[in-house]
Amino acid sequence: MKVLLGLCGSIAAYKALELARLLIKHGAEVRFVLTKSALNFVTPLSCQTLSNNEVYYDQFVLTRGIKHLALNDWVDILAVAPATANMIGKAAGGIGDDLLSTILLSFQGPVLFVPAMDQGMWENAIVTRNVSLLRDAGFHFLEPGFGALASGRIGRGRFPSIDIIAGKIMAMHEKRGGLEGKRFLVTGGRTEEDLDPVRVVTNRSSGLMATELVRAVHCRDGKVKGIFGEVTCPLPQDVDIVRVRTSAEMRSALLDHFPWCDCLVMAAAVGDYRPKKKSPVKIHAKTQRVEFEKNDDLLMEIAGQKGNRVVVGFSLEDSNHLIRARDKMKKKKLDLIVSNLTAAVGAQQTTASILRKTGKPLTFKTQTKWEVANRIIDECMRSLTGKKRG
Ligand SMILES: Cc1cc2nc3c(=O)[nH]c(=O)nc-3n(C[C@H](O)[C@H](O)[C@H](O)COP(=O)(O)O)c2cc1C
Secondary structure, three states: OEEEEEEOOOHHHHHHHHHHHHHHHOOOEEEEEEOOOHHHOOOHHHHHHHHOOOEEOOOOOOOOOOOOOOHHHHOOEEEEEEEOHHHHHHHHHOOOOOHHHHHHHHOOOOEEEEEOOOHHHHOOHHHHHHHHHHHHOOOEEOOOEEEEOOOOOEEEEEOOOHHHHHHHHHHHHOOOOOOOOOEEEEEEOEOOEEOOOOOEEOOOOOOHHHHHHHHHHHHOOOEEEEEEOEOOOOOOOOOEEEEOOOHHHHHHHHHHHHHHOOEEEEOOEOOOEEEOOOOOOOOOOOOOOOOEEEOOOHHHHHHOOOOOOEEEEEEEEOOOHHHHHHHHHHHOOOOEEEEEEHHHOOOOEEEEEEEEOOOOOEEEEEEEHHHHHHHHHHHHHHHHHOOOOO
């Protein structure tokens, strides 16, 4: 994937350097085009060193390497990140008075704008009109996030997190989309149950599979909410996420949000057992025995009230995993089940199979969790198209 990163004069320009590093880590080749204003925020030297490529910022100089207009032939995706209100206005008005705006006029491939600006600018009626004009003309946008802005105010206008931008660029390149209007509820991470005020019983789920599911739905223009227990990976930002700790909290959040969704993907590792009682004081180290009782089967309970929603479960086994997964799918009346081996827990990659009600399982040899997440979403969409909302 060849990405041309267009940097404009925003305080968020420094974050585009990290974005370039992340894209390169995912196997992309990156080149930078900077506006004159962007040169006030980052240096061509940093961009050149990070991308290992020549940097472009003046359309009227001769370059030794690739020529400016030849960039159009080189690039797969043009991402203007950060995009200023000024550059959005120029693109919407068909103005090409510098290198980046000229490339925006002539490039015919996919373009992503990632705006970053103060809330006042983002909500300005002219900027809103320009964004709609560009959207209608087929340009893609990633909505800015909500939070602390460079001005010190709190509002909408933040440059989105770089993992979301990288996901969006990857999803565009892989031509993955088609989730507009679809609502996904994803649970992830691990629950923990208290033994006493300082000790917990839990498992080693990292939350990465669910994080990639949330990221993929968001980057493919679906609506997504996450319910996460404890995790050991960074959670996606700019997405609606509810945090829980125990299986009882997970149940309560699930019951609250389930009616909202079209599709539930239950990737959380909810503990099967909890201590029969929580000691109000630290249990003495000499204690030999602790009693456990079974937790409710949340997946079975929720799938029993799914109506026309699609419900996806996960099954983690050491052996006979496909047979056990199929039994679980039938018993719990799931639409799909993802069968993993225990080696997937905490790993960056996984070998997984997706089992459907009919047909052969779809099996993937060691893939990134991003890839598996996207395949699960594709299957959810197939199941959803066969159903009407209840
Ligand atoms: C410190 C500073 C920060 C700025 N940050 C932003 C910003 O985040 N978003 C934006 O749209 N404009 C921002 N501006 C204004 C733009 O830099 C200005 O409109 C400039 O003309 C944009 O040029 P360009 O679109 O060619 O990069 C900022 C200006 C300054 C001085």
